Amino acid sequence: MYDDDPDDFDAEDTEDWAPGECDHCYGGEPIDTPFGLIYCACQIGQGATPEDCACGPEDD
Known part of the structure; x- marks a missing residue:
């Protein structure tokens, strides 16, 4: 199934995104x-405010 060991928890890996931040x-x-x-997240109101949102078209 999964290779991840539940005891091998790294809090740094879980902090990729938090409510109120641009994803x-x-x-x-x-x-x-x-x-x-x-x-x-920004699009549905769970991310950053429109002026703080860094989302945009994907770079070519």
């Missing part, structure tokens, strides 16, 4: 995953 999503439609839909 650097590129916008657009939600992504359908086996765990459900994933939305851009």
Whole structure:
């Protein structure tokens, strides 16, 4: 199943994103995953305010 050892917990790895921060999503439609839909946090009001949002089109 999973190779991750539950005792091998690193708090640094869990701090990638927190409510109120920009998640650097590129916008657009939600992504359908086996765990459900994933939305851009800023787009649904859980991320940064519009003036603090760093989201944008994906670099070419």
